[in-house]
Amino acid sequence: MLKCTFCGRRAVYNRRYAGVLLCDRCLLKSVERRFRRAMAKHRMITPGKRVAVAVSGGKDSVVLTRMLTEYCKLKNCELVAITIDEGIKGYREAGLPIARENAKSLGVEHVVASFKRAFGATLDQMVELAKRRKTGLKPCTYCGVTRRSLLNQAARELGADKLATAHNLDDEVQAIMLNYVRADFSRLHRLGPTYPPREGFVPRIKPLREIPEKEVALYALLRGLRVHLGVCPYAGGIHGEIRDFLNRLEANHPNSKFMILRMFDRMKPHLAKVTPEFETRGCENCGEPTSTNICKSCDLLRGLGLERKQKMLISGEFR
Amino acid sequence: MANIRVTVREIGKKRKREIRLGPSATIAELLEQLGYSRETVVTRRNEKIVAEEERLSDGDLIEILPIVTGG
Numbered sequence: 040m041l042k043c044t045f046c047g048r049r050a051v052y053n054r055r056y057a058g059v060l061l062c063d064r065c066l067l068k069s070v071e072r073r074f075r076r077a078m079a080k081h082r083m084i085t086p087g088k089r090v091a092v093a094v095s096g097g098k099d100s101v102v103l104t105r106m107l108t109e110y111c112k113l114k115n116c117e118l119v120a121i122t123i124d125e126g127i128k129g130y131r132e133a134g135l136p137i138a139r140e141n142a143k144s145l146g147v148e149h150v151v152a153s154f155k156r157a158f159g160a161t162l163d164q165m166v167e168l169a170k171r172r173k174t175g176l177k178p179c180t181y182c183g184v185t186r187r188s189l190l191n192q193a194a195r196e197l198g199a200d201k202l203a204t205a206h207n208l209d210d211e212v213q214a215i216m217l218n219y220v221r222a223d224f225s226r227l228h229r230l231g232p233t234y235p236p237r238e239g240f241v242p243r244i245k246p247l248r249e250i251p252e253k254e255v256a257l258y259a260l261l262r263g264l265r266v267h268l269g270v271c272p273y274a275g276g277i278h279g280e281i282r283d284f285l286n287r288l289e290a291n292h293p294n295s296k297f298m299i300l301r302m303f304d305r306m307k308p309h310l311a312k313v314t315p316e317f318e319t320r321g322c323e324n325c326g327e328p329t330s331t332n333i334c335k336s337c338d339l340l341r342g343l344g345l346e347r348k349q350k351m352l353i354s355g356e357f358r
Numbered sequence: 359m360a361n362i363r364v365t366v367r368e369i370g371k372k373r374k375r376e377i378r379l380g381p382s383a384t385i386a387e388l389l390e391q392l393g394y395s396r397e398t399v400v401t402r403r404n405e406k407i408v409a410e411e412e413r414l415s416d417g418d419l420i421e422i423l424p425i426v427t428g429g
Contacts, residue, residue: 041409053409060409256400256425260407286397
């Protein structure tokens with residue numbers, strides 16, 4: 040039997056990048072400590088604020104909501120959960136009830152905004168339209184852009200001061216590498232534990248950014264949390280290739296993911312000097328904040344013959 | 359020492375399968391043999407989550423739970 044480096048109980052996890060074995064209790068404590076440390080270090084939440092959390096029902100967002108619920112109680116903050124129903128058959132309908140039950144059991148207000156209501160089409164329908172119109176764009180492009188836009192709109196309408204997302208270490212490092220591969224300075228520069236305030240955007244925070252995906256999963260399983268572990272049918276492409284590459288790298292050279300993150304964090308202040316700032320204005324079509332005349336969501340939707348149907352997402356029927 | 363035989367259940371797949379391994383094989387070696395990255399799965403040995411460096415015993419039930427969901 041392998042023993043925990045700290046207390047001698049049976050180890051459940053070999054944290055190879057730190058050279059320690061952890062038992063269930065020490066792992067749970069360590070993950071919670073990292074969450075609190077990130078919150079404090081980056082002053083993610085200050086007392087008395089209203090915080091929105093994006094919840095899909097997957098392990099990361101369920102774990103984050105649980106941790107934020109405790110933290111918000113301590114800091115006298117209000118927490119509201121937002122789920123975006125993209126309309127992915129066989130996937131989202133499994134995660135949605137879990138997100139709902141999770142919020143209910145924690146006593147957290149929960150709001151659902153759907154692609155179907157907001158844009159008049161589910162993601163599945165958008166993907167079909169994109170194929171028919173030969174746009175050459177991948178499902179993740181439509182989903183990523185429009186989901187982020189809806190999340191921001193919902194958080195703003197709910198009066199949130201911060202919008203927490205459950206990006207873990209793996210997600211963040213994948214995003215860093217993806218933007219390197221695409222030489223996308225602007226997007227690379229925007230990555231980080233927090234986003235600066237900008238007109239129309241609810242500042243985002245990523246409290247799980249320094250917790251590896253596997254540790255988030257172990258946390259959920261060891262706490263006995265009900266989570267959705269399904270795989271998105273559209274997952275793949277370059278995102279999947281980068282994820283596989285990073286996992287191979289980490290398996291052969293433990294600590295690689297943290298090193299990529301640390302290097303990026305050290306470079307980030309210098310990136311600001313070479314990345315042009317942009318002014319935000321309201322999209323001519325939907326009014327959502329953008330740096331161009333038409334926001335990216337409206338641009339993508341127009342390419343499919345669709346448009347934003349709801350100017351306001353949050354109404355009585357959404358609650 | 360004789361080879362060992364373990365039963366592997368991959369969550370999300372219907373059938374269990376039996377795998378033969380050398381004596382003193384670890385869970386990490388089993389995962390590698392099956393083509394899994396240890397970064398993307400959690401493993402249970404006889405219903406308990408264990409570190410992948412644990413050595414396997416003849417007759418063990420190993421459950422492999424993929425944790426990378428993507429989306």
